[in-house]
Amino acid sequence: MPAPQCASCHAARAALRRPRSGQALCGACFCTAFEAEVLHTVLAGRLLPPGAVVAVGASGGKDSTVLAHVLRELAPRLGVSLRLVAVDEGIGGYRDAALAAVRRQAARWDLPLTVVAYADLFGGWTMDAVARSTAGSGRSRACCTFCGVLRRRALEEGARLVGATHIVTGHNADDMAETVLMNFLRGDAGRLARGGGLGSRGEGGALPRCRPLQLASQKEVVLYAHFRRLDYFSEECVYAPEAFRGHARHLLKLLEAARPSAALDLVHSAERLALAPAARPPPPGACSRCGALASRALCQACALLDGLQRGRPRLAIGKGRGGRDEEGSSGPPPPPPSDPGSAPGPAAGGCGAACKERCE
Amino acid sequence: MCQVGEDYGDPAPEGPPPPPRPGLRSRELKCVKCKEGVPVVVIRAGDAFCRDCFRAFYVHKFRAVLGKNRLIFPGEKGLSRDSAKRLRFVPGVIYVDEGAACGQSPEDRAKTVAEMKLVLQTLGFPWHIVALEEVFGLSPSVLRCSAREPVGAVGTYKVAVDSFLQQQHTLGTERAGGSPSPTQGEERLSPPGTQESQDPAGPPPAAQTEALSRLFGSVKTLTAKEEFLHTLRTHLILHVARTHGYSKVMTGDSCTRLAIKLMTSLALGRGAFLAWDTGFSDERHGDVVVVRPMRDHTLKEVAFYNRLFAVPSVFTPAIDTKAPEKASVHRLMEGFLLRLQAQFPSTVSTVYRTSEKLVKAPRDGCAAGPRCLLCMCTLDVDAAGLCGGGGAPASGRRGPGPSGSSGFLCLQTVPRLSGPRPPVSPRRSPPPRGLGLEHPRRWAAPRTAARGPGPAGGKARPVLSPRPAPRSCAGRRVALPGPGRGGQVQLCSRREDSRARVIEQLCYGCRANMKDVVSGSRPRVVTGEVHPRGSVPHGPSPTAVLSVAALLGPPATLHLGRGPAPQPKVPASHTAGGAPFVCVCVLWGGGEGPSGPLHLAAGSQRVASPRASQEIQEYLVENGAEETHTAES
Numbered sequence: 001m002p003a004p005q006c007a008s009c010h011a012a013r014a015a016l017r018r019p020r021s022g023q024a025l026c027g028a029c030f031c032t033a034f035e036a037e038v039l040h041t042v043l044a045g046r047l048l049p050p051g052a053v054v055a056v057g058a059s060g061g062k063d064s065t066v067l068a069h070v071l072r073e074l075a076p077r078l079g080v081s082l083r084l085v086a087v088d089e090g091i092g093g094y095r096d097a098a099l100a101a102v103r104r105q106a107a108r109w110d111l112p113l114t115v116v117a118y119a120d121l122f123g124g125w126t127m128d129a130v131a132r133s134t135a136g137s138g139r140s141r142a143c144c145t146f147c148g149v150l151r152r153r154a155l156e157e158g159a160r161l162v163g164a165t166h167i168v169t170g171h172n173a174d175d176m177a178e179t180v181l182m183n184f185l186r187g188d189a190g191r192l193a194r195g196g197g198l199g200s201r202g203e204g205g206a207l208p209r210c211r212p213l214q215l216a217s218q219k220e221v222v223l224y225a226h227f228r229r230l231d232y233f234s235e236e237c238v239y240a241p242e243a244f245r246g247h248a249r250h251l252l253k254l255l256e257a258a259r260p261s262a263a264l265d266l267v268h269s270a271e272r273l274a275l276a277p278a279a280r281p282p283p284p285g286a287c288s289r290c291g292a293l294a295s296r297a298l299c300q301a302c303a304l305l306d307g308l309q310r311g312r313p314r315l316a317i318g319k320g321r322g323g324r325d326e327e328g329s330s331g332p333p334p335p336p337p338s339d340p341g342s343a344p345g346p347a348a349g350g351c352g353a354a355c356k357e358r359c360e
Numbered sequence: 361m362c363q364v365g366e367d368y369g370d371p372a373p374e375g376p377p378p379p380p381r382p383g384l385r386s387r388e389l390k391c392v393k394c395k396e397g398v399p400v401v402v403i404r405a406g407d408a409f410c411r412d413c414f415r416a417f418y419v420h421k422f423r424a425v426l427g428k429n430r431l432i433f434p435g436e437k438g439l440s441r442d443s444a445k446r447l448r449f450v451p452g453v454i455y456v457d458e459g460a461a462c463g464q465s466p467e468d469r470a471k472t473v474a475e476m477k478l479v480l481q482t483l484g485f486p487w488h489i490v491a492l493e494e495v496f497g498l499s500p501s502v503l504r505c506s507a508r509e510p511v512g513a514v515g516t517y518k519v520a521v522d523s524f525l526q527q528q529h530t531l532g533t534e535r536a537g538g539s540p541s542p543t544q545g546e547e548r549l550s551p552p553g554t555q556e557s558q559d560p561a562g563p564p565p566a567a568q569t570e571a572l573s574r575l576f577g578s579v580k581t582l583t584a585k586e587e588f589l590h591t592l593r594t595h596l597i598l599h600v601a602r603t604h605g606y607s608k609v610m611t612g613d614s615c616t617r618l619a620i621k622l623m624t625s626l627a628l629g630r631g632a633f634l635a636w637d638t639g640f641s642d643e644r645h646g647d648v649v650v651v652r653p654m655r656d657h658t659l660k661e662v663a664f665y666n667r668l669f670a671v672p673s674v675f676t677p678a679i680d681t682k683a684p685e686k687a688s689v690h691r692l693m694e695g696f697l698l699r700l701q702a703q704f705p706s707t708v709s710t711v712y713r714t715s716e717k718l719v720k721a722p723r724d725g726c727a728a729g730p731r732c733l734l735c736m737c738t739l740d741v742d743a744a745g746l747c748g749g750g751g752a753p754a755s756g757r758r759g760p761g762p763s764g765s766s767g768f769l770c771l772q773t774v775p776r777l778s779g780p781r782p783p784v785s786p787r788r789s790p791p792p793r794g795l796g797l798e799h800p801r802r803w804a805a806p807r808t809a810a811r812g813p814g815p816a817g818g819k820a821r822p823v824l825s826p827r828p829a830p831r832s833c834a835g836r837r838v839a840l841p842g843p844g845r846g847g848q849v850q851l852c853s854r855r856e857d858s859r860a861r862v863i864e865q866l867c868y869g870c871r872a873n874m875k876d877v878v879s880g881s882r883p884r885v886v887t888g889e890v891h892p893r894g895s896v897p898h899g900p901s902p903t904a905v906l907s908v909a910a911l912l913g914p915p916a917t918l919h920l921g922r923g924p925a926p927q928p929k930v931p932a933s934h935t936a937g938g939a940p941f942v943c944v945c946v947l948w949g950g951g952e953g954p955s956g957p958l959h960l961a962a963g964s965q966r967v968a969s970p971r972a973s974q975e976i977q978e979y980l981v982e983n984g985a986e987e988t989h990t991a992e993s
Contacts, residue, residue, distance in 0.1 A: 261872060
């Protein structure tokens with residue numbers, strides 16, 4: 001059966017059927033539509049005001065590559081200037097290749113690139129070192145916890161370094177949908193209340209963050225990269241088992257097969273959830289050590305680093321484990337039960353997204 | 361964070377795993393409650409109950425839920441699917457025969473109904489058996505959503521209980537000599553009036569059955585079918601409840617079912633309505649409240665209760681019987697949760713507990729607006745179709761601005777209007793001018809954002825107010841050259857129009873379902889018309905009336921509406937081809953005063969600035985894709 005005609009230009013053969021509308025489009029029309037939608041997301045949500053200096057979290061993966069490309073196309077119209085910020089977690093054999101991809105992109109698109117390294121920011125702790133340190137605990141998944149929290153901090157530092165006023169990350173609709181499914185399956189009302197929206201406004205001194213691709217499904221992101229012939233790095237992190245997210249991801253794939261717009265429907269749902277006021281986390285305070293946004297006395301990054309320095313890496317992880325008392329002995333308010341000590345800040349899809357390797 | 365998530369969410373088994381069965385037998389465990397009975401069922405890990413204790417536990421749970429929520433006043437009538445013992449309200453039982461939707465043969469249906477009747481007769485409650493076909497006969501007056509009853513406060517509840525007890529006491533003393541105390545399971549309160557049991561008046565007309573199965577045949581996916589069936593069933597039950605004076609409808613959803621339903625609703629985009637869909641009580645219909653008193657029982661408890669106490673049951677195929685698991689979101693979610701539950705025994709209760717933290721109020725800043733025509737929930741898409749109305753500029757903690765996101769989604773979700781393709785491709789005849797005015801509309805789904813306030817009181821009534829200008833598609837196409845074509849074009853655009861108008865009065869989830877309803881270019885369209893509140897200047901009841909009409913087979917036309925009977929807007933030429941109107945459902949009316957819930961404060965919910973739309977249009981025009989997003993293209 002020949003492909004139908006493109007519903008937009010009526011000239012070329014359609015190359016895909018869009019999940020959200022079922023529209024059959026050719027590659028060129030799809031790319032234009034995709035860009036227009038990102039533009040719309042940014043404009044309608046007033047995510048990036050004209051004149052903003054935008055730090056694009058670049059990992060070399062598909063999402064950040066597409067994000068950087070689209071924003072570069074739209075930059076003149078939006079009146080923003082772009083800086084690529086990449087984080088070097090110090091994962092041997094994985095990050096080097098990804099960073100090479102980022103460097104190629106930066107050179108091709110003529111965008112300034114800054115690389116910040118865990119080793120420099122966090123007193124010599126690379127992810128490999130963290131992994132060695134946590135290996136004894138028997139749960140290697142802990143790596144993602146450290147990496148997500150620290151990367152978030154590193155990106156913030158990198159953005160400040162380049163004088164950015166806004167941070168954008170490449171989370172797509174599927175990421176958000178997985179996160180909301182996960183949060184329901186584990187009953188995380190606090191994070192459900194916090195999630196939704198397209199980003200955080202940047203309260204408490206943190207830079208505003210947003211996710212312009214949040215309404216684009218993963219399939220469309222990949223196809224956009226395909227049609228624009230973007231060069232990206234697609235290997236999974238060596239430390240990424242992602243057990244629980246795996247369940248949610250598998251479910252999401254099945255749901256998408258039954259109803260193509262499932263990911264978008266889930267994002268819509270997540271935005272419209274009405275949580276009881278009691279379930280909402282209290283407004284965050286500031287970390288007593290670094291001043292970053294924190295829901296406890298120490299922000300999660302400082303708490304994790306603290307644990308690493310003292311040789312007790314599992315200190316800040318988990319709920320109700322030993323260690324919280326030591327850490328909180330300076331008299332912080334006990335954390336709310338719904339908040340299992342997540343990444344600081346009310347935004348960015350909570351920790352669920354932060355743990356993702358691609359949380360640039 | 362995975363770590364954190366794991367620790368937090370990975371449901372750890374509660375307590376030690378149950379001892380293996382041989383051990384259980386050998387150690388001669390006793391019931392954990394009475395310490396003497398022989399345990400017959402292990403409810404939670406480690407808790408083995410004997411038969412009697414299980415029964416007490418089960419019944420107590422039921423009572424506790426009712427007592428805790430204090431919603432059902434003594435002496436009230438409730439329409440229930442369960443038998444309940446010694447209740448202080450008057451239950452009736454309803455069975456909806458959905459055979460037509462599930463493809464059962466008339467013989468099978470008759471057999472099922474007969475079996476059902478047998479079961480119901482032994483219950484001793486008034487009962488009602490209705491066929492789903494009766495939705496065709498629903499009249500708006502009984503379906504109208506009447507003014508909301510105030511939910512009983514604690515004080516009133518106590519007063520009601522006291523007076524009820526007093527009354528019972530008097531009754532009891534009067535009867536003291538004559539009647540023995542009622543046997544278990546029999547209602548002391550006899551329902552007022554005659555026995556209301558309702559025999560189905562024979563099988564429903566074959567034409568209606570055919571219409572119904574055609575209707576379901578025109579729904580493409582099982583997901584949408586299930587949702588559609590649920591909608592129709594709900595409306596029918598409410599109808600029966602209203603006509604017989606029941607104030608509550610009870611459903612037997614267990615905790616497990618509700619967890620599944622919660623996740624399903626979530627995946628269908630109904631996030632805003634989760635508390636209505638799965639909470640203890642559902643007041644969205646106003647005068648009749650849907651109650652879920654079994655929500656603390658797990659599926660296992662229900663199953664064992666039914667088995668241990670030989671609760672009679674009738675097996676009927678459902679709409680998803682024999683469907684593969686991948687066929688619908690419902691089935692997928694059910695399978696997923698039950699499998700996860702087997703692995704992590706606290707999955708269901710975790711999801712269920714989360715559902716209790718949801719509230720019915722829409723997210724801050726979103727006032728009670730218009731309701732969805734199908735599910736009667738407050739619309740979760742914004743008037744302009746562009747912005748998240750729920751996003752609410754007021755909510756400070758939510759990201760940068762009210763997030764044009766959802767609106768954007770909804771724009772994408774508006775189904776393509778079915779109907780023949782315009783004879784001339786729009787690209788070859790671009791609209792000569794007027795870009796500025798028309799373009800926002802394209803982005804904003806069929807409803808134009810640029811339209812000024814409606815005539816009535818400055819309220820913009822995008823759908824309903826007289827249009828200041830013809831819709832762009834119609835206007836443009838009519839202007840096309842070509843004699844003899846104009847008429848057809850006009851017709852098609854009118855039909856698109858009415859469908860679009862129905863769709864824009866649906867919530868996000870229902871819109872997504874409607875996308876699955878129609879089959880491509882065939883004129884088998886679910887369409888409808890919307891009569892504005894207030895379009896009848898001093899009508900008897902300024903109620904918006906919808907008739908979602910399906911162009912199906914037989915001319916079983918009926919109209920739902922008050923005031924002037926709505927004229928079918930489908931032109932004669934379309935119905936002449938053997939496809940007249942059948943109205944399927946339903947009316948929508950608010951009870952919130954003459955101004956009605958349909959009003960949309962002009963501009964207050966707009967988020968996408970004109971600048972946004974303008975710029976996007978420029979972008980599209982520059983890139984030669986200005987037609988990409990028109991819903992009509």
